[in-house]
Amino acid sequence: AQTVTQSQPEMSVQEAETVTLSCTYDTSESDYYLFWYKQPPSRQMILVIRQEAYKQQNATENRFSVNFQKAAKSFSLKISDSQLGDAAMYFCAYRFPGGGADGLTFGKGTHLIIQP
């Protein structure tokens, strides 16, 4: 079974600084998808960024970028120039599109605190 591990229950960063959130996963598959979702206090789940495992290039969305290390099964999220609005729970998620299981597998989340 696939598992997703986020080893940092909580992270704190100064406004305008850069922070990296860690995520590792366990899979025997070679073709899969990885995601970072943000859950602010409103509890809405918002897609931040996605990465296809077959792509070597790391995904980037404005201030958000990933460091995807396929061999190490690592998928970290870097947030540059942190803003107060970035404060939220961040969930790493995995999806293997096959084997009869179509849902996302989520980690337990990292609570990101932005210090003004």
Next chain:
Amino acid sequence: NAGVMQNPRHLVRRRGQEARLRCSPMKGHSHVYWYRQLPEEGLKFMVYLQKENIIDESGMPKERFSAEFPKEGPSILRIQQVVRGDSAAYFCASSFLGLRTDTQYFGPGTRLTVL
């Protein structure tokens, strides 16, 4: 361009009652996924439906829980004879085609409290 809609946002039930949670997918989306989030946990997949079909219910508890996505109207997650352990946030997500490349877009969730 409305996103995924869920209602109610908050639902309170007493033990033994039934809970019905509704999800309207994004316009043009015909694939719906239900997830449950227990306190301090990540989301756990429950069930994946297309119109009138359950595709994958591998995460659904075997008893008391059922889901449907009729030809017309929203998807419904139904919990019969609720117990305190059912208290959680229930999220619905939708995707366009259900293909392996599709991104799932989430609704705001329904927070169920069982007294």
